[in-house]
Amino acid sequence: MEFFLQLLFNGIGIGAVYALVALGFVLIFRATSVVNFAQGEFSMVAAYLMVVFAVDLDLPYWLAFGIALGGMALLGAIFNLLVYYPLRNRSYLPVLISTIGASIFLSNSVLALYGPQPQVLPGWLDIPGFQLGPVYLDSQYLIIIGVTLALVAFQYWLFERTLLGKKLQATSQDKEMAALLGIPVALMIMFTFVYSAVLGGIAGILVAPVLFVSIQMGSTIALKAFAATIIGGFGDVAGAIIGGFAIGVIETFGAAYISVPFKDAFAFLVLILFLVLRPQGIFGERVAEKA
Amino acid sequence: MTITRRAVNLGLAATLAAPALIRAARADGDTIKIGMVLPVTGPAADSGKYALTGAKIALERVNKAGGVLGKPIELVTEDDQTTNPGAVLAFSKLASQPDIVAFLGSIRSTQNHAMAPDILKTGKPVCFGGTDPKLTKLGNPWLIRFRPNDSYSGRVIASYGVETLAKKNWAIVHSTDAFGTGGLNALSAALDKAGAKVAIDQGYANQSQDFTPVVLAIKSSGADIIGSYFTFDNDLAIFARQLRQLGVTIPWVGSPSIITAGAVKLAGPALYGTYGVADYAVDSSPAAKQFAELYAAVSKVPPDNYSSWTYDAIGVLSAAINKAGTTDPNKIRAALLATRGYQGAEGEYNFDEFGDGLHGYNIVRNEKGAIVFDKHIEFTD
Numbered sequence: 001m002e003f004f005l006q007l008l009f010n011g012i013g014i015g016a017v018y019a020l021v022a023l024g025f026v027l028i029f030r031a032t033s034v035v036n037f038a039q040g041e042f043s044m045v046a047a048y049l050m051v052v053f054a055v056d057l058d059l060p061y062w063l064a065f066g067i068a069l070g071g072m073a074l075l076g077a078i079f080n081l082l083v084y085y086p087l088r089n090r091s092y093l094p095v096l097i098s099t100i101g102a103s104i105f106l107s108n109s110v111l112a113l114y115g116p117q118p119q120v121l122p123g124w125l126d127i128p129g130f131q132l133g134p135v136y137l138d139s140q141y142l143i144i145i146g147v148t149l150a151l152v153a154f155q156y157w158l159f160e161r162t163l164l165g166k167k168l169q170a171t172s173q174d175k176e177m178a179a180l181l182g183i184p185v186a187l188m189i190m191f192t193f194v195y196s197a198v199l200g201g202i203a204g205i206l207v208a209p210v211l212f213v214s215i216q217m218g219s220t221i222a223l224k225a226f227a228a229t230i231i232g233g234f235g236d237v238a239g240a241i242i243g244g245f246a247i248g249v250i251e252t253f254g255a256a257y258i259s260v261p262f263k264d265a266f267a268f269l270v271l272i273l274f275l276v277l278r279p280q281g282i283f284g285e286r287v288a289e290k291a
Numbered sequence: 292m293t294i295t296r297r298a299v300n301l302g303l304a305a306t307l308a309a310p311a312l313i314r315a316a317r318a319d320g321d322t323i324k325i326g327m328v329l330p331v332t333g334p335a336a337d338s339g340k341y342a343l344t345g346a347k348i349a350l351e352r353v354n355k356a357g358g359v360l361g362k363p364i365e366l367v368t369e370d371d372q373t374t375n376p377g378a379v380l381a382f383s384k385l386a387s388q389p390d391i392v393a394f395l396g397s398i399r400s401t402q403n404h405a406m407a408p409d410i411l412k413t414g415k416p417v418c419f420g421g422t423d424p425k426l427t428k429l430g431n432p433w434l435i436r437f438r439p440n441d442s443y444s445g446r447v448i449a450s451y452g453v454e455t456l457a458k459k460n461w462a463i464v465h466s467t468d469a470f471g472t473g474g475l476n477a478l479s480a481a482l483d484k485a486g487a488k489v490a491i492d493q494g495y496a497n498q499s500q501d502f503t504p505v506v507l508a509i510k511s512s513g514a515d516i517i518g519s520y521f522t523f524d525n526d527l528a529i530f531a532r533q534l535r536q537l538g539v540t541i542p543w544v545g546s547p548s549i550i551t552a553g554a555v556k557l558a559g560p561a562l563y564g565t566y567g568v569a570d571y572a573v574d575s576s577p578a579a580k581q582f583a584e585l586y587a588a589v590s591k592v593p594p595d596n597y598s599s600w601t602y603d604a605i606g607v608l609s610a611a612i613n614k615a616g617t618t619d620p621n622k623i624r625a626a627l628l629a630t631r632g633y634q635g636a637e638g639e640y641n642f643d644e645f646g647d648g649l650h651g652y653n654i655v656r657n658e659k660g661a662i663v664f665d666k667h668i669e670f671t672d
């Protein structure tokens with residue numbers, strides 16, 4: 001039982017990271033109908049920004065966090081202008097390839113600027129964690145879970161309760177109709193990219209003290225987050241979150257009770273099962289043709 | 292002066308032809324070229340940087356001492372992207388350059404396995420650092436090893452744990468790649484011989500983000516010592532931290548990755564008090580000390596086995612080519628295998644007929660982040 005609880009805690013912790021990155025995937029997909037393959041690199045870039053400001057320049061953690069997120073917002077805006085905007089009227093394929101290119105560009109730029117050594121980013125709290133009965137609670141995982149839940153609540157409020165959210169939803173549902181209603185579609189998409197970059201950045205900064213800061217940290221997380229997105233139903237916010245937590249918990253328990261070497265396989269086994277049995281995901285609607 | 296179309300064309304032609312002309316000028320041999328496959332990108336990019344630094348230090352030494360066959364040596368590098376296909380591609384790019392006389396292969400066994408068929412076809416010596424014992428027993432005469440293989444690391448880990456630390460109930464943690472599996476086999480065989488028991492054997496896939504299941508399995512297995520074969524620094528550091536968080540404090544003797552500069556820095560206090568087998572230890576010999584001094588002059592991080600084997604490989608290879616007196620691959624290979632008593636940073640090189648140069652390991656301790664030499668264990672059989 002104590003093992004069960006410990007595994008559950010760590011599974012939820014790592015799942016929260018997948019959920020955050022998955023959220024970024026979903027938002028951009030809803031706004032542009034394109035999977036942004038550079039979403040994982042957003043996390044990596046933000047973690048390196050934190051290393052630069054919090055470790056190298058030794059600024060206070062909160063200030064470094066603010067600057068890093070500001071940097072991510074800027075990156076999201078530039079990404080929108082250079083990677084998406086010029087191709088916005090083409091089919092999804094050129095945009096998709098363009099995001100793959102951007103992902104390679106980002107990881108190799110960081111490699112060239114910062115070098116290949118993995119870096120250490122200290123956690124937000126000074127205490128590494130504490131023992132609660134039989135379970136060791138890593139303080140960073142607690143922060144990750146807390147921030148993820150807070151962001152989910154914020155996101156719900158933003159999309160369901162604000163005019164900006166309604167405009168964003170309208171844009172993602174039908175761009176032409178939204179434009180006819182006077183919604184600045186390009187600006188809404190720009191906002192989506194900025195917000196997704198910041199979300200990915202938060203995920204990267206939160207997970208860095210646990211997984212360390214390395215060039216490939218983004219791609220390993222993004223792959224699982226992508227699986228989470230599909231399980232949840234591509235384009236569904238609640239689905240992405242539940243998918244993220246599900247992948248984290250399933251792979252942890254699969255590794256513990258079935259086989260450690262096949263840990264990564266469990267996530268993708270679930271993915272394949274979903275693709276075969278319920279391709280629309282948990283929350284997806286069965287759509288024969290996207291109009 | 293007016294710019295005519297002819298002038299522009301002439302200029303263009305000259306620009307286009309220049310690289311080819313320069314290459315042609317180089318090809319007629321004012322240098323001896325050695326190809327090097329190393330990771331510049333991908334998860335092992337940091338170790339690639341160390342490897343290159345070690346090789347360059349040796350290169351400078353050799354060139355200062357008059358070079359090879361009266362010419363300076365030159366390194367031609369290709370990125371293996373830390374993947375097997377990348378390594379194969381990198382090697383074939385290098386192999387297609389006829390003026391390269393010998394190569395430095397990978398420190399990763401799995402990549403050397405991947406390149407082995409092409410190496411056999413190319414028919415030139417490849418000095419490599421991977422430690423899977425099988426590599427020199429493939430029947431591929433061109434694979435020459437510059438680190439002690441894992442049959443030795445397994446025996447040293449077992450001998451130190453069983454005899455010195457008196458622990459007989461082992462947990463083995465290993466990567467599921469060629470290196471980790473080779474290590475598992477070597478360590479289990481050595482433990483079996485020493486009369487110790489393997490309580491649990493846990494393989495993991497590289498780039499795992501969470502080791503909780505592995506740690507909990509070790510905890511419940513009742514093992515009193517851990518032996519490990521980790522391939523990547525960040526995996527090792529994540530495991531080390533979770534091990535300590537979940538309250539496992541039994542002794543831990545790891546393969547060389549446990550004492551690399553990267554792992555020591557990432558894991559910090561989580562690795563204090565652990566033991567590692569090290570092919571390179573600063574205090575193990577005067578040659579090792581000299582390498583540390585040369586390395587300190589060009590790098591801020593302390594040297595480790597990523598750089599020491601390339602340093603030794605360039606040194607031994609240069610001496611062998613000089614002794615062979617020619618760049619004929621067969622003669623270079625014969626001279627390499629005839630090398631006896633070469634004092635390298637990793638130890639004394641005495642090649643056997645399989646192409647293994649080193650036959651022992653150092654045991655070192657992590658004392659609050661400093662790697663301290665404990666003892667050298669050499670095997671003659």
